[in-house]
Amino acid sequence: xxxxxxxxxxxxxxxxxxxxxxVFALAPLTVRILAQDEKFxxxxxxxxxxxxxxxxxxxxxxxxxxxxxxxxxxxxxxxNENNVPRDPFFFRTWVERxxxxxxxxxxxxxxxxxxxxxxxxxxxxxxLRSFFVPKICNHCENPPCVQVCPVGATFKSEDGVVLVxxxxxxxxxxxxxxxxxxxxxxxxxxxxxxxxxxxxQRIVNxxxxxxxxxxxxxxxIFGELNKKASxxxxxxxxxxxxxxxxSLNTEPKVYYANxxxxxx
Amino acid sequence: xxxxxxxxxxxxxxxxxxxxxxxIGFVVVTSYLVPKDFGVLGHYRASAVQSNANKEMHxxxxxxxxxxxxDILKTKMQGYHKNLSCEVCHGPSLKHTDEPDQFKxxxxxxxxxxxxxxEYNPSRPTGFPQITSASHNQRKIxxxxxxxxxxxxxxxxxxxxxxxxxxxxxxxxxxHADIPCTRCHEASEKHKLMPREYLPTKxxxxxxxxxxxxxxxxxxxxxxxxxxxxxxPRYVCWQxxxxxxxxxx
Numbered sequence: 001x002x003x004x005x006x007x008x009x010x011x012x013x014x015x016x017x018x019x020x021x022x023v024f025a026l027a028p029l030t031v032r033i034l035a036q037d038e039k040f041x042x043x044x045x046x047x048x049x050x051x052x053x054x055x056x057x058x059x060x061x062x063x064x065x066x067x068x069x070x071x072x073x074x075x076x077x078x079x080n081e082n083n084v085p086r087d088p089f090f091f092r093t094w095v096e097r098x099x100x101x102x103x104x105x106x107x108x109x110x111x112x113x114x115x116x117x118x119x120x121x122x123x124x125x126x127x128l129r130s131f132f133v134p135k136i137c138n139h140c141e142n143p144p145c146v147q148v149c150p151v152g153a154t155f156k157s158e159d160g161v162v163l164v165x166x167x168x169x170x171x172x173x174x175x176x177x178x179x180x181x182x183x184x185x186x187x188x189x190x191x192x193x194x195x196x197x198x199x200x201q202r203i204v205n206x207x208x209x210x211x212x213x214x215x216x217x218x219x220x221i222f223g224e225l226n227k228k229a230s231x232x233x234x235x236x237x238x239x240x241x242x243x244x245x246x247s248l249n250t251e252p253k254v255y256y257a258n259x260x261x262x263x264x
Numbered sequence: 265x266x267x268x269x270x271x272x273x274x275x276x277x278x279x280x281x282x283x284x285x286x287x288i289g290f291v292v293v294t295s296y297l298v299p300k301d302f303g304v305l306g307h308y309r310a311s312a313v314q315s316n317a318n319k320e321m322h323x324x325x326x327x328x329x330x331x332x333x334x335d336i337l338k339t340k341m342q343g344y345h346k347n348l349s350c351e352v353c354h355g356p357s358l359k360h361t362d363e364p365d366q367f368k369x370x371x372x373x374x375x376x377x378x379x380x381x382x383e384y385n386p387s388r389p390t391g392f393p394q395i396t397s398a399s400h401n402q403r404k405i406x407x408x409x410x411x412x413x414x415x416x417x418x419x420x421x422x423x424x425x426x427x428x429x430x431x432x433x434x435x436x437x438x439x440h441a442d443i444p445c446t447r448c449h450e451a452s453e454k455h456k457l458m459p460r461e462y463l464p465t466k467x468x469x470x471x472x473x474x475x476x477x478x479x480x481x482x483x484x485x486x487x488x489x490x491x492x493x494x495x496x497p498r499y500v501c502w503q504x505x506x507x508x509x510x511x512x513x
Contacts, residue, residue: 046305048317069388071381073352080356081322097387117379121386130387155308165312201319210323214352216381217392 046158052204054158059198060253061212062221062235063134065260070095070132072114074211074220079115081199081210088112090185092196093136093211098262102126106262133263134219136211137162137183137196138244138252145175145184145195154193160225160253161200166192180248198222225253322356325349329357332364336413343414344393353377353412378406384437390512391430394437424451427459431508438509448472448507473501 045053078093079086094113099121100106111118114132121127139162146154146162153169156162169192176184176193184195199209203222207213212222223232232255239257245264256263301310329350330337340346351357354369372378375397384394401409409417424445425432435441445451451464467473474492476483496504506512 046310046313048314050317052317054313066389069381069392070385073380077323077351077356082319099387117383118385118387120384127386131389132387152302152307152309153312155306155312157313158305163312163316165309165315167315168309168312197316199321200313200316201321202323204317205321207321207323207325210356213323213325213349216348216352218347 048204050204057159058225059160059203060139060223060225060232060255061136061198061209062223062232062239062241062255062257063136064219064221064235064239064257065131065133065263066258067217067219068095068132068134069217069219070097070114070118071216072117073214073216074134075113076115077210077214078196078199081202082197084194085188087188090188090194092183092194093134096133096135097130098133098260099125099130100128100260100262102128129260131260133256134211135181135183136254137179138181138250138254139196139198141251141253142249144178144180144248144250148174148178150174154195161198161203162195163197163200164193164195166190166194169193180245180250181252321358323351324356324358324361326351328361339411339413343411343416345413345415373405373407375405378410378412386511390506390509391434393433396437435508438511440508440510468500470501473505473507 045055047053072095075091075094078084078091082092084090084092088111091113094110096108096110097114097118098106098108103126109118121130139156139160141156141160143154143156143162146156149155150172151168151170153165154162154175155165166187171186171191171193173186173193176186179195184193186192187194199207199211202209208222212220221231221235223230223235225232227233235257236255241255241257242259243252243255245252299309299311302308304310305313326337326349333350340348351369353372357367357369359367360369379395379397382394384396388394406412428445435443448467449464452462454462455464470492471478474490475481476487477490478492479489481487481489501507
C-alpha cells in the first residue's frame, strides 16, 4: 500500500513538470509572434535626402562574358563618371582578355584597363580560345575589405553596396590588401581608398551605373536581387551563373554568365 | 566599513583613483571624437551613405536624351544600334541637358572611333560585325557610308551576301574568304524567289572537304592536310570545324 502512494505522488510530479515545461517552451514563442506584429515592431529606416530608402533595395550586377567585345567603353565611362585618375593602374572597372593556349597556358592582359583596346593576336600563337572578362568590385555579401578596416571607413550599405567613407578613411591600405579581386586602389591625390560604388550617385536617382549605361552589347545587367521583375533576376534565371573565387565564401553580388573555369 | 577601507592597501587605492580618471577620460574623449551618426546603421558613419549619393553625375542616360531627340531615337530603334545608349559615342552629356547651347556633346568622326568596337579581334564573340580597318575603304571616314544611328551600309544586293550577310561577313575573315559560296552550295534560281521551298545543297560527306584537305588531294600546297582515314573518322567535318570560319575552335 505504501508503495502505491509513492508511485501516485510521482505521477502528479511528472504532470506538473510537463505543464511547467510547456509554459516555458511556449512563452518565448508567444513573445516572438507578438513581436512580428507590426504594432510591436519598431520601424526605423534610414532615408536619404531624395527619399531613397537603402534598406528597400538590394543591388547586384550580371555580366555575360559571351557578349563582351572588349571595347573598354565601360572602363572609360567609369573614369568619366567618377573622376577616376586617367593614369593606368587606377580602375574601378576594367576588362581582361584571357588567352588559353593549346598547351594549357593561360595569359591574362588588360592594357590600360582595355580603354585603348587590345592588340590583335599574332597568327603564330596557338590559341585554344580567347575571350574578354569585365571585372568590377564584387560587392561581396561577406566583404573582406570591410572586416579589416580599422576605422569603419568602408562598409556594406543596407542596399548591399560596399561603399567608402572617404572623409573618414585614413589611407592605411589594409582593404586594398584584403580584397581578393584587386578591385581597390589608393587615390593618388586624396590618399584614400577608392572602389566601385555601382555609381551610387546614379542608382539612388533611378539611373543605371555608367558602365551598364554605355555597354554597347548589354553584356552588363544591373538590377535588384530581391524583386522578381528586375532584369537581373531574369538574367540569373535564364543563364548558368558563376561567381569569382567562390571558395573564399565572400558571396559576390556580381554574377557571371558563361564563365570559363579558367577565370580567376 | 571603515575597517574594510583601511584593509585595502594604499597603492591599490591610488591606482583605482587613476583608473577611474582614465575611464572617465576615455568616455569623455570618445564622446567628442566619435561622430554622432557612427553606429546608427552599423560600424560606420550613416551620413557617409548620403555623401556617396551626393557625388556629381556626368552621364544623362538614354531616357533623358530621348525626351528632346525623339526623331533620332526613332531612327536608332530601327537599326542594329538600337541597344546602344547615346552616350557610348557622344560621351557624358548631363551638362548638355542643363545648358543645351553652352555644352555640346562629342561627335566622333575620325576612323579611330568606330574600330574601338568593330576592329577585327579574334577574342570577340563570333558573329559580331568586325572589319579590318587597314583594308576597309581606307581613305573614307566611317560616316560617309554608314549612318551611325542606323549603321546598315547602303549596298547593292550581291548574290548570296544580300541575304546571308552575317555568314558572308564571317567568311570574309576566314581562310575560306576567297572561296565562292557556289563551290560548296548549289542554289537554284528559284531559291532567290522562294528561299524556303528551294533550299540550296550542303556538302554532307567527309570526302567533300577531303577534296582539298586530304593528304592526296590535288590542291595548293599551303592548304592544311589531314589523313581522312585516321582523323576522327566517326565525325563529319562540320561537327568540329565551322566551314565559314574554319579557324574558330
